[in-house]
Amino acid sequence: MIAEIIAxxxxxxxxxxxxxxxxxxxxxxxxxxxxxxxxxxxxxxxKDIVRVTTAALSRADILLLSGGLGPTEDDLTREAVAETLxxxxxxxxxxxxxxxxxxxxxxxxxxxxxxxxxDVIAGAAVLMNANGTAxxxxxxxxxxGKEKIVILLPGPPHELKALFESSVLERLRAKVPxxxxxxxxxxxxxxxxxxxxxxxxxxYKRFTDVDTTILAGAGEIQLHVKTRGPTAEAxxxxxxxxxxxxxxxxxxxxxxxxGDSLEQIVSYFLQMRSATLAVAESCTGGLVAERLTSVSGSxxxxxxxVVAYSNELKxxxxxxxxxxxDVYGAVSEQVARALAExxxxxxxxxxxxxxxxxxxxxGGTAEKPVGxxxxxxxxxxxxEVIRRNFPGDRARIRxxxxxxxxxxxxxxxx
Amino acid sequence: MIAEIIAxxxxxxxxxxxxxxxxxxxxxxxxxxxxxxxxxxxxxxxKDIVRVTTAALSRADILLLSGGLGPTEDDLTREAVAETLxxxxxxxxxxxxxxxxxxxxxxxxxxxxxxxxxDVIAGAAVLMNANGTAxxxxxxxxxxGKEKIVILLPGPPHELKALFESSVLERLRAKVPxxxxxxxxxxxxxxxxxxxxxxxxxxYKRFTDVDTTILAGAGEIQLHVKTRGPTAEAxxxxxxxxxxxxxxxxxxxxxxxxGDSLEQIVSYFLQMRSATLAVAESCTGGLVAERLTSVSGSxxxxxxxVVAYSNELKxxxxxxxxxxxDVYGAVSEQVARALAExxxxxxxxxxxxxxxxxxxxxGGTAEKPVGxxxxxxxxxxxxEVIRRNFPGDRARIRxxxxxxxxxxxxxxxx
Numbered sequence: 001m002i003a004e005i006i007a008x009x010x011x012x013x014x015x016x017x018x019x020x021x022x023x024x025x026x027x028x029x030x031x032x033x034x035x036x037x038x039x040x041x042x043x044x045x046x047k048d049i050v051r052v053t054t055a056a057l058s059r060a061d062i063l064l065l066s067g068g069l070g071p072t073e074d075d076l077t078r079e080a081v082a083e084t085l086x087x088x089x090x091x092x093x094x095x096x097x098x099x100x101x102x103x104x105x106x107x108x109x110x111x112x113x114x115x116x117x118x119d120v121i122a123g124a125a126v127l128m129n130a131n132g133t134a135x136x137x138x139x140x141x142x143x144x145g146k147e148k149i150v151i152l153l154p155g156p157p158h159e160l161k162a163l164f165e166s167s168v169l170e171r172l173r174a175k176v177p178x179x180x181x182x183x184x185x186x187x188x189x190x191x192x193x194x195x196x197x198x199x200x201x202x203x204y205k206r207f208t209d210v211d212t213t214i215l216a217g218a219g220e221i222q223l224h225v226k227t228r229g230p231t232a233e234a235x236x237x238x239x240x241x242x243x244x245x246x247x248x249x250x251x252x253x254x255x256x257x258x259g260d261s262l263e264q265i266v267s268y269f270l271q272m273r274s275a276t277l278a279v280a281e282s283c284t285g286g287l288v289a290e291r292l293t294s295v296s297g298s299x300x301x302x303x304x305x306v307v308a309y310s311n312e313l314k315x316x317x318x319x320x321x322x323x324x325x326d327v328y329g330a331v332s333e334q335v336a337r338a339l340a341e342x343x344x345x346x347x348x349x350x351x352x353x354x355x356x357x358x359x360x361x362x363g364g365t366a367e368k369p370v371g372x373x374x375x376x377x378x379x380x381x382x383x384e385v386i387r388r389n390f391p392g393d394r395a396r397i398r399x400x401x402x403x404x405x406x407x408x409x410x411x412x413x414x
Numbered sequence: 415m416i417a418e419i420i421a422x423x424x425x426x427x428x429x430x431x432x433x434x435x436x437x438x439x440x441x442x443x444x445x446x447x448x449x450x451x452x453x454x455x456x457x458x459x460x461k462d463i464v465r466v467t468t469a470a471l472s473r474a475d476i477l478l479l480s481g482g483l484g485p486t487e488d489d490l491t492r493e494a495v496a497e498t499l500x501x502x503x504x505x506x507x508x509x510x511x512x513x514x515x516x517x518x519x520x521x522x523x524x525x526x527x528x529x530x531x532x533d534v535i536a537g538a539a540v541l542m543n544a545n546g547t548a549x550x551x552x553x554x555x556x557x558x559g560k561e562k563i564v565i566l567l568p569g570p571p572h573e574l575k576a577l578f579e580s581s582v583l584e585r586l587r588a589k590v591p592x593x594x595x596x597x598x599x600x601x602x603x604x605x606x607x608x609x610x611x612x613x614x615x616x617x618y619k620r621f622t623d624v625d626t627t628i629l630a631g632a633g634e635i636q637l638h639v640k641t642r643g644p645t646a647e648a649x650x651x652x653x654x655x656x657x658x659x660x661x662x663x664x665x666x667x668x669x670x671x672x673g674d675s676l677e678q679i680v681s682y683f684l685q686m687r688s689a690t691l692a693v694a695e696s697c698t699g700g701l702v703a704e705r706l707t708s709v710s711g712s713x714x715x716x717x718x719x720v721v722a723y724s725n726e727l728k729x730x731x732x733x734x735x736x737x738x739x740d741v742y743g744a745v746s747e748q749v750a751r752a753l754a755e756x757x758x759x760x761x762x763x764x765x766x767x768x769x770x771x772x773x774x775x776x777g778g779t780a781e782k783p784v785g786x787x788x789x790x791x792x793x794x795x796x797x798e799v800i801r802r803n804f805p806g807d808r809a810r811i812r813x814x815x816x817x818x819x820x821x822x823x824x825x826x827x828x
Binding site for chain 1: 437572
């Protein structure tokens, strides 16, 4: 079965507001084994809402509409759906009383326009809203010999969620075939999107019963795999098979298969090895430390570090020898090494990270262009340095560099 | 003129990813006087993309499509738009060379699937993408006697934005009727949303010809004001009037009226006063330094600082006296002061910032609950300390604290 989600409200056609209900609804529908075919955002226009509901009804089995159920003249979802379905609206006295009671309970005066919220589409089940005045509605019936379900939900997220869970979820479950759906996310670093796809496509193409989606971000690729089975266990086993093959192909470029971020994975490894970490950052300006400390409990393994932006501070706080700065310059393999070893010794940690580079947009030279970054990792057993030329603007270069630095720590401890 | 935005990618029909490009595109189109009629999100299915582009073409003057231009088999936007418009795709040798050059420049090997990105719809202008391999495309022509414009843009937001600004904006401006639209954004800190609205509502309600939108974020409120006029100057003058009244009402809580971020404003003030800054952070874990160094050219006034997460490092790197830690604890006014003064002296800067607090979710006590943060600012003329209890989760508390710390610097230099 396929569902469509329609979010109604002119404010979601401005630069300032976005539909977020559809993420929640998608998760709920996916769990029932229902996929989302399209999502549409439409303004408070009767004609436009009729247009999109008509198109959606011709394609989908289930139609979820959010918003446009309030008391104002802009709230037109009831009218539009009634028109699309060719059904009448009638005022429901029980709903009128319920709204009146709600106002009375809060000691508010009910303005006349609120009565509009009691208009119910002929044949609809009324879904009472414990968190607001506008009830939802559930309409099901045959169209062209197929069963279609249309569900009207209030727009405010907390009302929509509560109403979905109290009045929609079980009704829907009774309508859809029992489904056993399993999904997993592999996160990958140290590889480009097309290189990754070229390596994994031969695998996922053999698994025609598994949906595979590749998502690329800065310094990170995600592989989403999803499948159905006759039982929950069978679906999970099928995913185990593809995940095993994907991981064998991608090797240690896969850093997570349960949704964890790179900083969380680094956190696990540091704790597992009882290791501690300190960082000395130049071009990343605190981003590596910020990501490490975004993980709750990071004080167990991250002692801190320095943002040595000026040359003086590289010497003063991370003990970088002045002659290295004079001879090789601040952006050099030698200074990256000295930052990593200096901060490790200064802080008495197992590992020390040093990052220095040109984040741009200015400061690049022919020899040391914008995007050139040196990453060093110092440990008792020695030193590793990685030199990279990152593309993109200042923010992306800094992000790539932080990703590379964290990945060096992960690989060291793996 | 009416535009529609279509975001293409099956990942945006999952609970994990959302279209955000449409917010940026909406702002850009609105500035040209073009409203958005519908937004649709569609998966990587040729048939589905053809369906929505066909429907959109029947309604809108301008069609913006984002995503689905990459090298993988899932990337079908070119094919679908060609089919919708009844036009051929042909491989453009100039685009092939450009993609090959891009790979060569970065020292990467180009896999064969990348060539697909050189397929151009007959009659389309190719919009070269400086930040990625997939170029955009611009197609304009008559349909049913009306001019229609179809624009294909890459999905990654930084590619889409750069391409829109370099190759789409002026082309579009030449096509739409001239509009005299003026808009401004006031950014406010140190005030809650409802308090702010209560103070400004009496003003903006008198300006019925000005659109006013209030947006609240963590530690920051934005007032967006927008109006049209018979000339550009008239529209700007009208905004001057409302902005002057809003600024008079809100006083020094307004930190920017041109879209600048708080870290940019701090940057201006530090440079204007020829002042330098160093920071010693505990609970913000590098976030204050990261925000300061996100501004290009920050090395002119920001020398660096320390992330003193452990007590030992507070002493070792920022000279916090051990007895203060013993007597008052790491989260205390006294330690915040010592961090600020210690880092200022250690780095020889005009100003020193110290931040210490409980970011949570664990580590709170009855006396020092999660959300308690002390912010100190040291200067030659003395010391200021602000104690705050921030609501929210770890990420919000850290953001609030960084906002407060930067705002102290701004107010000091104002």
